[in-house]
Amino acid sequence: MNPSSNLHNNLRQQFPIFGQPINGQSLIYLDSAATTQKPKVVIDSQIEFYSRQYSSNHSVHFLANQCSLMVESSRQCVASFLKCESKEIVFTAGSTHSLNLLANAFLFNFLESNSNLNLTKDSRILVCIAEHHSNILPWQRLSKLIGCQLEYFGLTPDGQIDLLDLESKLKSNTSKVNLVCVSHVSNVLATINPLDKICNLSHKYNSLVVADGTQAVSHLEVDMQKLDVDFYCFSGHKIYGPTGIGVLYGKSELLNKLSVDQVGGEMVNQVELLGNNYKSYPWKFEAGTANFAGIIGLKSALDWFVTNKVEIEKIEIQLQKYLHLELKKIPDLRIIGSDNPKNRIPLFSCYLPRINSLDLAIELDLWGIAIRSGQHCTGLLHEYLDVFSTWRVSLAAYNTNEDIDFFITKLKQVISKFG
Numbered sequence: 001m002n003p004s005s006n007l008h009n010n011l012r013q014q015f016p017i018f019g020q021p022i023n024g025q026s027l028i029y030l031d032s033a034a035t036t037q038k039p040k041v042v043i044d045s046q047i048e049f050y051s052r053q054y055s056s057n058h059s060v061h062f063l064a065n066q067c068s069l070m071v072e073s074s075r076q077c078v079a080s081f082l083k084c085e086s087k088e089i090v091f092t093a094g095s096t097h098s099l100n101l102l103a104n105a106f107l108f109n110f111l112e113s114n115s116n117l118n119l120t121k122d123s124r125i126l127v128c129i130a131e132h133h134s135n136i137l138p139w140q141r142l143s144k145l146i147g148c149q150l151e152y153f154g155l156t157p158d159g160q161i162d163l164l165d166l167e168s169k170l171k172s173n174t175s176k177v178n179l180v181c182v183s184h185v186s187n188v189l190a191t192i193n194p195l196d197k198i199c200n201l202s203h204k205y206n207s208l209v210v211a212d213g214t215q216a217v218s219h220l221e222v223d224m225q226k227l228d229v230d231f232y233c234f235s236g237h238k239i240y241g242p243t244g245i246g247v248l249y250g251k252s253e254l255l256n257k258l259s260v261d262q263v264g265g266e267m268v269n270q271v272e273l274l275g276n277n278y279k280s281y282p283w284k285f286e287a288g289t290a291n292f293a294g295i296i297g298l299k300s301a302l303d304w305f306v307t308n309k310v311e312i313e314k315i316e317i318q319l320q321k322y323l324h325l326e327l328k329k330i331p332d333l334r335i336i337g338s339d340n341p342k343n344r345i346p347l348f349s350c351y352l353p354r355i356n357s358l359d360l361a362i363e364l365d366l367w368g369i370a371i372r373s374g375q376h377c378t379g380l381l382h383e384y385l386d387v388f389s390t391w392r393v394s395l396a397a398y399n400t401n402e403d404i405d406f407f408i409t410k411l412k413q414v415i416s417k418f419g
């Protein structure tokens with residue numbers, strides 16, 4: 001462990017996955033930005049739901065009522081986590097689903113022209129070049145279907161969002177509704193973007209901000225009121241929760257005006273031969289039978305996270321500093337993204353001349369070390385930076401200094417083999 005506290009030890013021991021060997025070695029899991037491991041309390045919530053509480057919330061019997069209460073209590077828990085109202089929380093399958101839901105809802109608003117929240121052919125959609133494909137492709141398609149312009153804003157040489165570039169593009173907007181799509185934290189650069197400033201600036205020029213919080217929520221305090229962001233999303237599996245569950249936050253007045261992207265059971269009050277009466281938000285966006293286990297597991301994960309937040313933050317700061325120092329000692333190793341320890345999360349995307357990132361990841365896997373290699377769903381960013389591919393090491397509070405030491409030793413061995 002590090003300046004090893006019993007609390008850190010105790011925290012790591014809550015993750016059963018570390019009790020088993022991988023390729024005959026202890027698991028060194030350095031891929032938490034892809035997905036985090038799960039504490040026992042989250043795993044237990046799934047076993048408990050399927051073995052003792054399982055039901056759908058559609059009916060009126062005991063288990064169904066209990067299921068409804070658990071779903072709404074989870075919504076309340078997410079709302080207090082994001083510091084917003086619970087009716088502003090839509091459950092989705094994850095960030096990708098949240099962003100597609102939103103883009104499709106804007107498309108239906110455009111097609112049905114049923115509110116003053118319509119994008120038009122004159123609108124602009126501004127997307128940061130560093131975005132994950134999940135926050136690019138839905139907007140690319142939407143702009144094509146609506147016939148409006150999609151533009152990218154760039155970065156400064158030190159990997160920060162170029163606010164001047166953003167402003168110059170915002171200034172040329174003429175439409176009443178425009179969108180700015182940006183991540184709160186980049187999954188490659190690790191930079192924490194100044195989302196409050198971006199919202200402020202965008203609002204001055206009739207633009208709504210869609211923020212992808214996927215990499216932010218497990219490392220930062222996120223407050224929808226303070227950020228004044230219009231839409232925000234995250235995936236449960238990146239914050240110690242189950243896969244297949246995520247969140248879309250939207251300001252009340254916006255969710256109210258948005259069309260639904262899917263129609264079907266559960267989202268409607270009354271169906272007539274030629275018309276219908278949808279439920280109000282957020283339920284109008286949740287057609288069909290929900291992922292109850294995921295919703296319940298998300299609450300369990302957020303409760304666990306909030307309870308351990310102070311310790312998690314302390315551990316991550318120390319681990320990040322240690323890993324950063326060790327990486328900087330390796331000759332020729334390039335880290336892309338933020339160098340400012342106060343403005344980043346604990347992940348490092350790197351490359352080494354002469355060593356293919358895939359080869360590196362495969363070699364390290366032989367030692368039970370899990371890292372990510374490739375473009376991390378940010379092809380445009382890699383092209384913009386003129387880097388073919390990178391390997392990414394990402395930390396969570398269950399990691400230790402020993403994990404980092406072992407990784408660095410094996411990294412050096414691979415470098416001397418290939419370099």
Ligand SMILES: Cc1ncc(COP(=O)(O)O)c(C=O)c1O
Pocket residue numbers: 033034094095096097132134135183185186187212214215235
């Ligand atoms: C910044 C960012 N946005 C969006 C996503 C997509 O998340 P999901 O695959 O859980 O929908 C990811 C996943 O890696 C991500 O890192």
